[in-house]
Amino acid sequence: MFTYIQNNYQTILDALIQHIWLAIVPILISIVIALPLGYLAVRYSALYQVFNALFGILYSIPSLALFVLLPSLLGVQILSPINIIVALTIYTLALLVRSVADALRSVDETVLQAATAVGYTRGRRFLEVELPIAVPVMLAGLRVATVSNISLVSVGAIIGTGGLGFLFTRGFQLFYAPPIIIGIILSVLLAVIFDVIIVLIQRQLTPWARVAR
């Protein structure tokens, strides 16, 4: 095991960095898209139903099928990381739009009415009252999406770009356990680290959510 790490140090590191990158980019893109979509879903309740149905279907598409289908749909090389990023963005988005919508809906109606009544314009009310109050529920959704994303990246290895997933395919091809074990340990570590980072961000953003009566 240790000899494997020594001999393949650079390969493992590259896989790890690619994994981080492939996991983060879809999350960032999804956050940017999910915020306005979530807002619209709350404002127009018909859209909430539409989004729920649409993203429910998208989320249920098997990841492997999506990875294989996307290159021809997008017109890019099958080995291109864009495939993975687009696919993972779809999955993350499916989870996040719903989280954002639910988070915004969880904001107490009387608080919103009070905000309007004291003279907030709609835009400022969204940025300064709704969004901050929705943060805890939103970040809970983000934690789920992030962990799910980190495990999904590995599936990309089947089509050649999958970060740590590469260690799994390699292990199965060689019928050799160490790369698989290392891949699992690093994946789990990565998920834990990302989760902790989000929790720390949440603590910074919402000191008010921690106070108890």
Place this chain on the structure above:
Amino acid sequence: MITFDSVTKKYPDGTVAVDNLNLELPTGKITAFVGPSGCGKTTTLRLINRMIDITTGTISIDGVDIMQQDASDLRRKIGYVIQHAGLFPHRTIIDNIATVPRLDGATKEAARKIAAELMERVGLPATFAKRYPMQLSGGQQQRVGVARALAADPPVMLMDEPFSALDPIVREDLQQEFSRLQSELGKTIAFVTHDIDEAIKMGDLVAIFREGGNIAQLGTPQELLENPADEFVANFVGRDRGFRSLSFDSARDLPVAHAASAADLVIEDGVARGWSINGRTHKLGGTFTDNDSLRQATDVAISSPVGIAVKVDQDGRATGVITLAQIAEHLEKQRQAERNSAPTN
């Protein structure tokens, strides 16, 4: 002054919430809107700050049509207090109160300075400044709600069931303190409540709404209690309205007998301590002063174990006694005099 001129609110489904309302809320006074649920009192209130849009008619504040200004600008000049306070859970107490000055463009420091002054004014300790709303009791939260509404020193305030969710003791406290505050501030206030007692207590004027969104009677609390316009008002004001209307008569003119004439009254150094009945001393059951109302004097007489109310001066010295029967007699004479002097028409 807030003026409603033929104001109607009709919803798309045909429901008429407010029906051709004409009403004037005098400057510097509290006008209480009271009525059964679904009578349109809250809708009427919310028309004033454009939380709900008028269908036809106009509302003006000091002669200026509310539709002529931007809705959020208008709202910043109107204090708003609601049931459960509706505080911002993500902001500290001081920043909650500082909200409107901040919206008006004040710096954080300036807004917090105003907020700190207001905390003191509404009876919140300075140590609460950095707490969050969730850490406060319902009564404390509503004090913050009142302070937030006052922060921009608006001439007009709208209060929608502000004290209804509080327990009776806290409610009474806040009602009294708010009355005191209002006597200093002299805001023009619309105050919605479903509780006729609260309306009578808080309102300089009371507008009784009936279902269908129109006003059954508008008048001072005394007028409503003594002279209900119709059956609906009489029923709404309640069965014991006769007793409640005693709140408006002073106990000053009650013909009390000398305190020493009550043989059973235990007096130590001039101060009444209780009633001696069969060798045991019983509690007084309260006292009244010249500043109290007939209602309080009557209540003291009823609560007394011997049916006698004790009147005291400012230092608590017993100055007179009167029985329940004598109070009733006095009342009857007073009513008779009123009937005789009333113009016949």
